[in-house]
Amino acid sequence: MDDQEETIENCRLHVESLLARKGHSGLQETSYPSRSLNFLKRLQGTPQRFDNVPNYTHDASSQTALPKEATIKLKTIIAGAGLGGLATAIALRRRGHEVTVFEKATELGEVGAGIQVPPNSRRLLMRWGLGPYLEGKAVEPEAIHLRRWQDGKVISLTKLVPDFEEKFGAPYYVVHRANLQLAMYELALSLGVCVRVNAGVRCYNAEGSGVVLENGEVHHADLIVAADGIRSEARRVVLEERDQPPQQCGYAAYRAMVDVDLMRADPELSWLLDVPGQNLW
Ligand SMILES: Cc1cc2nc3c(=O)[nH]c(=O)nc-3n(C[C@H](O)[C@H](O)[C@H](O)COP(=O)(O)OP(=O)(O)OC[C@H]3O[C@@H](n4cnc5c(N)ncnc54)[C@H](O)[C@@H]3O)c2cc1C
Structure with missing residues (x-):
């Protein structure tokens, strides 16, 4: 059994145990109104392929x-x-x-x-x-440099x-x-x-x-x-x-993109571009 077959088998066993807990006796009797697990039923028989699946082509x-x-x-x-x-x-x-x-x-x-x-x-x-x-x-x-915000010193x-x-x-x-x-x-x-x-x-x-x-x-x-x-x-x-929809937590985060040419022209910022790096203040 390869990894994928094992995953599917585990999935099938899990679904069956859920159904058993709910008093059902197999995948034919899903306890919820969904056809989304129909493919599991197919696994009970000979593995078969879905129709209309396009040929798998790729640029080697x-x-x-x-x-x-x-x-x-x-x-x-x-x-x-x-x-x-x-x-x-x-x-x-x-x-x-x-x-x-x-x-x-x-x-x-x-x-x-x-x-x-x-x-x-x-x-x-x-x-x-x-x-x-x-x-x-x-x-x-x-x-990655983590810097003290007051003076830029690397900490x-x-x-x-x-x-x-x-x-x-x-x-x-x-x-x-x-x-x-x-x-x-x-x-x-x-x-x-x-x-x-x-x-x-x-x-x-x-x-x-x-x-x-x-x-x-x-x-x-x-x-x-x-x-x-x-x-x-x-x-x-x-x-x-x-x-649970996202909650307002009272914090705000701002971020911005800055044109690299403008940074290069600014003596206070140009050193940031000397070597690619990450700086956090
Ligand atoms: C400031 C910030 C910095 C981050 N930095 C990093 C980082 O450094 N590294 C990292 O790995 N992650 C980072 N993340 C997290 C990362 O960006 C997100 O986890 C990731 O983009 C979430 O991807 P997603 O596909 O789940 O959602 P989204 O990127 O939000 O994509 C959801 C898509 O669904 C579409 N959509 C919405 N409703 C519908 C609908 N009804 N029908 C069809 N389409 C719909 C939207 O238009 C959108 O295109 C950062 C996030 C933030 C906010």
Whole structure:
């Protein structure tokens, strides 16, 4: 039994034990009005493939070795093409699942600022084949300096180069969120993921395992992944009254992007650009 089969088997046993606790005797009698776990029933018979799953094609020059294809191919809908949604799309597609991502925004834009990609995430992203798509867009800071805000004196230093690559097998990267999102988007497309922008999910049909888009289109899938961010609608559908929406905590965080040419021209700031680095005051 490989990792995936073991995961599915554990999932099946878990569902069966939940059903048993509720007095049901098998997967045929789901205790909730959902078809989302139908694929588990298929596992009880001979493994079979879903119809209409497109051929898995990829550009060998830009992808790293693909993992073993999934035994059962799922038709998957992902709501949200943020970092979470696109990462999930890539991971699922690499196993051969059919993936459609619905994104509310009219385009994938310039939202956000620097995203730190530590070695553990970077190793994963590179294994997925993101390297060529990030070419020239990521910065490898030499160190993280924590500085006293009154006078800029260094009070803590974390050396990143070469320490992180030596210790953790990959460097520490910083990349603009928009570049990371675009790179993931391009990789997802190259793998055969369908990404539709201006296609917000209006509501989720828990009974029919489907979604209704803002334009009225209805789509069904074996698996629906909600990656619709901090104000997630889907979370409310799953958690119902237990959902805890974001709370105002009374703090505010501001951030800004500054043109590097302006920094270079300012004697008080130009030294920050001498070597790539992270400075926190
Ligand atoms: C200031 C700051 C700094 C951060 N720094 C880092 C860092 O250094 N490293 C790091 O790893 N993480 C960092 N994070 C966290 C990281 O940015 C988030 O965890 C991550 O972006 C969340 O991704 P997501 O896909 O879950 O949500 P989002 O990026 O919010 O994406 C959600 C997407 O869903 C779409 N959407 C919403 N509703 C719908 C709908 N109904 N239908 C369809 N689409 C919908 C939205 O338009 C959006 O595109 C930082 C976060 C902040 C705020």
